[in-house]
Amino acid sequence: MTTTQQPIVAAQDGRATRPAAVPTGAPLAVRGVTVSYGEKPAVFSVDATFPAEAMSAIIGPNGAGKSTLLKAALGVIPRLSGEVYVFGQPVEKARERIAYVPQRASVDWDFPTTVMDVVQMGLYRKVGLLGRLSGQMAARARDCLDRVGMADFSHRQIGQLSGGQQQRVFLARALAQDADLYLLDEPFAGVDAATERAIIDVLKLLKAEGKAVVAVHHDLSTVSDYFDHVFLINVRRIAEGPVSDTFTTGNLQATYGGRLAATHLDELPVAGGV
Amino acid sequence: MNAFFEALILQAGYNAALVAVGAALLGFAAGSSGTFLFLRKRALVSDAVAHATLPGVALAFMLMVALGGDGRNLIGLLAGSAITAWIGLLLIEWISRRTRLAEDAAIGAVLGVFFGVGIVLLTIVQSMSAGRQAGLESFLLGSTAGMLFQDAVVIAVGGSLAVFATWLMRRPMTLVAFDSEYAAAMGYNVRRIDLLMMGLVLAVTVIGLKLVGLILIVAMLIIPAVTARFWTDRSGRVIWIAGTIGGLSGYLGAVLSASAPALPTGPIIVLVAAALFVLSLLLAPRRGVLAAVLRHRRFQRRVHRRQGLLALAARHAIRETYTLRLLTKEGLVRPDGVPTDIGRAQAAKVARDERRWDVAREIHQDAGLTGRYDGLTPIEEVFTADEIAEFDRRLGPPVAVGGA
Numbered sequence: 160m161t162t163t164q165q166p167i168v169a170a171q172d173g174r175a176t177r178p179a180a181v182p183t184g185a186p187l188a189v190r191g192v193t194v195s196y197g198e199k200p201a202v203f204s205v206d207a208t209f210p211a212e213a214m215s216a217i218i219g220p221n222g223a224g225k226s227t228l229l230k231a232a233l234g235v236i237p238r239l240s241g242e243v244y245v246f247g248q249p250v251e252k253a254r255e256r257i258a259y260v261p262q263r264a265s266v267d268w269d270f271p272t273t274v275m276d277v278v279q280m281g282l283y284r285k286v287g288l289l290g291r292l293s294g295q296m297a298a299r300a301r302d303c304l305d306r307v308g309m310a311d312f313s314h315r316q317i318g319q320l321s322g323g324q325q326q327r328v329f330l331a332r333a334l335a336q337d338a339d340l341y342l343l344d345e346p347f348a349g350v351d352a353a354t355e356r357a358i359i360d361v362l363k364l365l366k367a368e369g370k371a372v373v374a375v376h377h378d379l380s381t382v383s384d385y386f387d388h389v390f391l392i393n394v395r396r397i398a399e400g401p402v403s404d405t406f407t408t409g410n411l412q413a414t415y416g417g418r419l420a421a422t423h424l425d426e427l428p429v430a431g432g433v
Numbered sequence: 434m435n436a437f438f439e440a441l442i443l444q445a446g447y448n449a450a451l452v453a454v455g456a457a458l459l460g461f462a463a464g465s466s467g468t469f470l471f472l473r474k475r476a477l478v479s480d481a482v483a484h485a486t487l488p489g490v491a492l493a494f495m496l497m498v499a500l501g502g503d504g505r506n507l508i509g510l511l512a513g514s515a516i517t518a519w520i521g522l523l524l525i526e527w528i529s530r531r532t533r534l535a536e537d538a539a540i541g542a543v544l545g546v547f548f549g550v551g552i553v554l555l556t557i558v559q560s561m562s563a564g565r566q567a568g569l570e571s572f573l574l575g576s577t578a579g580m581l582f583q584d585a586v587v588i589a590v591g592g593s594l595a596v597f598a599t600w601l602m603r604r605p606m607t608l609v610a611f612d613s614e615y616a617a618a619m620g621y622n623v624r625r626i627d628l629l630m631m632g633l634v635l636a637v638t639v640i641g642l643k644l645v646g647l648i649l650i651v652a653m654l655i656i657p658a659v660t661a662r663f664w665t666d667r668s669g670r671v672i673w674i675a676g677t678i679g680g681l682s683g684y685l686g687a688v689l690s691a692s693a694p695a696l697p698t699g700p701i702i703v704l705v706a707a708a709l710f711v712l713s714l715l716l717a718p719r720r721g722v723l724a725a726v727l728r729h730r731r732f733q734r735r736v737h738r739r740q741g742l743l744a745l746a747a748r749h750a751i752r753e754t755y756t757l758r759l760l761t762k763e764g765l766v767r768p769d770g771v772p773t774d775i776g777r778a779q780a781a782k783v784a785r786d787e788r789r790w791d792v793a794r795e796i797h798q799d800a801g802l803t804g805r806y807d808g809l810t811p812i813e814e815v816f817t818a819d820e821i822a823e824f825d826r827r828l829g830p831p832v833a834v835g836g837a
Contacts, residue, residue, distance in 0.1 A: 259618035
């Protein structure tokens with residue numbers, strides 16, 4: 160393992176510490192990442208490691224920097240400091256191993272494109288500028304649509320889809336990339352129950368195939384059902400680890416503070432009870 | 434009229450033919466390369482870029498005269514305009530990225546300042562004693578008088594390159610226009626692709642300066658793409674339809690202006706494009722205004738018909754005159770509001786379908802199916818005949834409506 164020239168970063172309590180060493184194989188490792196909008200850090204000096212062959216959730220209150228952390232890890236928004244490793248390599252060198260599912264609301268759904276066209280966008284890197292989308296590629300795109308139960312919609316204009324269907328199309332596009340690490344930004348936000356089921360089935364299948372899945376998630380009641388690993392964030396890292404011993408009342412209280420009512424906590428299937 | 438047809442078949446003289454062909458080529462290039470500008474929602478950036486060409490034209494003229502050359506050398510003028518336009522573009526980019534100003538403010542600032550500087554420089558040029566400056570002001574609104582073969586060649590070569598580059602870069606540009614975050618996550622350099630897109634627009638602007646002028650070139654970039662959007666739902670097709678619309682507008686506009694004295698070519702081309710836009714806006718099959726009105730009327734009729742039948746089934750009086758008129762016209766009720774036999778039969782069917790839906794909700798836990806209830810969708814489209822038979826078995830025998 161090479162950890163040469165790691166920058167020294169200031170920890171929250173002001174002590175200068177070396178960031179944790181980079182685990183060579185981890186699908187996604189974030190080291191000392193700070194992202195700032197203006198002069199207010201949205202994510203401050205965060206270390207996070209997301210394990211292989213697992214589904215991980217990034218959890219925290221609104222404005223805690225969940226989506227920001229994901230986007231900064233991908234380089235979609237610039238990092239002020241810190242490093243991101245994907246399977247031990249700097250993220251820039253491992254792009255073809257990552258598939259990203261952005262928030263549904265981040266695009267204009269009246270854009271002139273069909274469901275099939277959107278899924279094929281996942282193949283653009285493989286096809287290149289001049290390459291033709293071969294029959295084999297089209298078949299693969301159709302197969303991905305089939306996996307999310309949207310095969311019948313391939314010629315629809317995307318604006319005619321329901322919110323849940325739009326989310327499934329985005330997932331199909333990521334599947335078309337045939338990546339090893341899947342990063343999803345609130346995949347269950349505002350979707351119907353059938354879609355949530357369909358998405359979680361696909362993600363569990365990915366995990367079974369040995370892929371890593373990391374999702375920004377906001378519904379605490381489903382965390383234990385869906386995920387193996389959690390990362391709790393509120394600007395700073397609060398806790399991370401297996402759901403069974405990290406998704407605890409104490410950690411949730413530390414993450415959400417007063418915003419999470421005790422009565423609400425009682426109803427959650429958290430590890431270890433109250 | 435005769436003059437129009439002569440011009441249409443390029444028989445109205447060498448200059449008119451040259452202008453018509455040049456305008457058609459320019460229209461095609463502008464329409465297709467303007468597509469992504471429109472899809473990326475940055476149409477107005479091109480307006481600022483176009484206005485930022487003016488100082489370059491004047492400065493290039495001054496420089497060429499100072500060096501003892503011909504101040505009106507076309508290539509020199511276009512190169513000068515391209516340079517200041519590029520500076521304007523970078524400034525807009527820089528202002529919206531590095532300051533808290535939004536892009537629209539940056540556009541306004543750059544457009545105003547560059548155009549103002551251009552007008553000042555142009556005034557200075559007018560007062561210069563040397564260099565045959567007459568005609569420089571035609572870059573504002575374009576001019577076809579004295580269009581040379583050389584001008585047409587510039588348009589043909591530059592335009593073809595712009596169209597080729599648009600085609601070549603269609604995938605990255607589509608991706609960035611639709612979902613720039615996803616593009617960035619895939620490793621595309623979004624900023625560079627945006628600059629390239631604007632560079633293409635800039636190239637078309639510069640080659641179109643002399644024919645259409647810098648004030649109206651934005652219309653040739655945007656109107657064809659907006660028009661094309663009415664006719665297709667696929668971005669790849671928007672490129673070619675926009676090119677065709679742009680080419681057609683250029684050709685027809687040039688022909689129209691050649692067929693009568695004192696019709697300015699650039700503005701006429703823009704008006705032709707605008708006419709095609711209005712036609713598309715009104716008549717396009719799915720996105721057009723007329724289609725939308727008809728669709729809405731049809732939908733409203735279905736709602737009223739269904740509500741009327743439900744009222745009949747419940748033996749309520751139908752109060753809304755529109756509903757009553759609709760049912761009367763279909764022979765479902767008599768003008769006094771009493772249902773006919775057909776009306777009673779249909780009302781019974783509608784009422785029964787409502788009760789079938791109730792049963793469906795009870796026995797089908799799948800929200801995907803029962804969730805399709807909206808009061809209008811026929812139950813036969815959602816459930817199979819066997820399933821409906823099962824609902825009926827649970828409901829018991831049908832009940833007649835209206836007490837015959």
